[in-house]
Amino acid sequence: MRKIMIVEDSRKIRDELSIFLSRNGYECEAPDDFTDIIELIRASNPHLVLLDINLPVFDGYHICREIRKTGEIPVIVVTSRDTELDEIMAINLGADDFITKPFNTQILLARIENIMRRVYREAPQDRLSCENFTINLSRSELEAGGKHFELTKNEIRILACLFEKKGSIVSREELMRYLWDSELFVDDNTLTVNIGRLRRKLDEAGLGQVIDTRRGQGYIML
């Protein structure tokens, strides 16, 4: 399991981030004492550090510089300082990415995955599989019964979103926001059309009713 060190002085954010990241399959460490933070990071040697800038004892820039002196642990700076200058400074000191608070958790997750993939050369998580079918994200295809079915950008994202939340209802709004986060600015009508087409393709693939409609609530993949 990949380990993430959260260096953040607000206890609440620390706790909530830990909960969120643990749920998404990361091991989290979130120290609350910053006097020996650099030694702590070196000793624990995490796969990635989420680093705040305004911290007691040392500021994030200093910590970032120190981390870079001895190793290649990837660093994402997560801060409420939001100017271009802060971003340039963080990147110049060797941070791998820069996210401003308040952030969107899905975007944070995507950036973390991105860096993990790049740094640890993980095969991209591009195949989502279950009993009957596999979603191939990089080829934008649905694989079922030995056949491949091409899906459009919107369709594949909708399918992936429902797959990630398998077993729970996803509202239309949630689905749209998920698509917007991937820069697909889809409106209500388009979503309806896309879901219709997606269902037809799933049907053609012989998978039957994969996506259920819950009237007034949204969609669910069972």
Next chain:
Amino acid sequence: MKLKDYLKAKLPYFVCQSLVAVTTVLMLAVLLPGGAKVFSAFIGVIYVFGALAPLAVEYRKKSRFYNELMKVFDDLDRKNLAAEIISEPDFFEGALLYNVLRASNKACLEEINGFKTLQEEYREYIEMWVHEIKTPISSSKLMMQNRSGGADAGIAEELESIENYVEQVLFYARSSTLEKDYIIRKTSLEKPVFAALRRNSKLLIGAGVSVSARDLDLTVYSDTKWLEFILSQILINSAKYARETGALIEISAAETENGCLLKISDNGIGIPEGELPRIFDKGFTGTNGRKRGKSTGMGLYICKKLCGKLGVSISAASVPDGGTTIFIAFPKNSMTDIF
């Protein structure tokens, strides 16, 4: 300083001197017997010469000083600095004036610096405060995302609008300082536009707006964070004044002769013709804003100020009940790529 004016100012002096000269000459002519006419005329001429010569010298000195002062004063942008530039005069009243001017200018500068410091402190405090307040907003959002249930949607929306108001304060503080605290970098228009759309996704989706963003693959030189804020304000307005059904926002860009033009059009309720020229004014809310009761009249005002600092121009066109288009024009930039 013109000779005519100078002479006019000296009129009492001339009258007195002339009276004395005429009286003296007449008295000499009457009192001295025979052949004294030429002598008294001679005395008269000497007298007149003696009275005029110092005036000529004085005029030369004074006109040199005052003409320089007036010219400098006219040419100068910051009038209070005139005394710093002119050379010190070599006559008594001039020196007096010169010293007073310099002292008053110094006092004026001190006062300005005092205000500058005050403003800077205030801005720093706002900046710090905004960063502080973002922490509880972040943790509230995180908490909500971690325990997602149906009732949270409303609170999430409110949090988003709190976030926007906080952001406005920050950018207002930034827009009114004299300092330059942005960084111009080469960027594709896609970056700030997409970021602004993503940031306001909840609001726009909630308002049922269809968005089309195309032809944005153009390069401009600007501060993306500032642009993102400006675009956010425009999008928020479009969502606020959107029509009930079939709302549409179209964002596109095109190269023009002088650079690049970004267009954000909506098909919302539009702006009454008479109010259009004032929408960028501070505190202007307009009939629409008052009807919907949610306008502070600050959003577009801050946008205009930020645009001014970034060197881009912002303007608007609107058809009541037809929609509004905001234009942002980026000038061609010959600046070399620094980054």
